[in-house]
Amino acid sequence: MKKVLILSVLFAAAFAKNSNAQSSSEVFSKKGYKLTFENQDTSFSKDLKAKLVQTFFEVYAKLSKEYNKKTTKNVTFVIDTAYDGVAATADARVVFSSKYMTKHPKDIDVVTHEVMHIVQDYGNSNGPGWLTEGIADYARSKFGVDNAGAKWTLPAFKATQSYENSYRITARFLTWIEKSVKPGIVKDLDAQLRDHSFTDDSWKKETGKTLDELWAAYAANPTI
Numbered sequence: 001m002k003k004v005l006i007l008s009v010l011f012a013a014a015f016a017k018n019s020n021a022q023s024s025s026e027v028f029s030k031k032g033y034k035l036t037f038e039n040q041d042t043s044f045s046k047d048l049k050a051k052l053v054q055t056f057f058e059v060y061a062k063l064s065k066e067y068n069k070k071t072t073k074n075v076t077f078v079i080d081t082a083y084d085g086v087a088a089t090a091d092a093r094v095v096f097s098s099k100y101m102t103k104h105p106k107d108i109d110v111v112t113h114e115v116m117h118i119v120q121d122y123g124n125s126n127g128p129g130w131l132t133e134g135i136a137d138y139a140r141s142k143f144g145v146d147n148a149g150a151k152w153t154l155p156a157f158k159a160t161q162s163y164e165n166s167y168r169i170t171a172r173f174l175t176w177i178e179k180s181v182k183p184g185i186v187k188d189l190d191a192q193l194r195d196h197s198f199t200d201d202s203w204k205k206e207t208g209k210t211l212d213e214l215w216a217a218y219a220a221n222p223t224i
């Protein structure tokens, strides 16, 4: 514990020197999980920070239990003042745009989507990127703490859509397959993507239908 503290202080000092900005690093622990919170934005809302930390502990344990019990116990959040996107995750490190989060404080389930990427842990995936993102948004729709508060919903089906549209459009398709064709398919596909046994044939093995046949059936009756 002492060692961890010293290291994080050193890191914060080194970072401050390099970026010429003040940054702080704190460590939160709960039920065997550890979250290191690096904050480059001295004016970042304390309430929002608390909410991000709280949401992490709430959803990460659930996602781990549902999808991957071997997922890492050590995660880092970075509040980045220079990052222009929304958030991005690599190697159990989630970078949040301080600008975006400050402007959209209710979009707290960005946490859920991003930490699902840690749980997914596909490495050099042999599956398509749209499926990785679709599964992350499926997990957000199922385990998010306040999607309603962010007015975040799965968009209604439109004939112009494709499963390759990724994110929420793919998440809605997966929801439909779960409800109408094969309950548990997301867990199965997620496990196959992680152990790299996923192939284009996985859809047929799971449901008796190819991916395109599934999409055609979805388009014919997209109710969820």
Ligand SMILES: [Zn+2]
Pocket (backbone or CB within 6 Å): 113, 114, 117, 133, 136
């Ligand atoms: Zn993503």
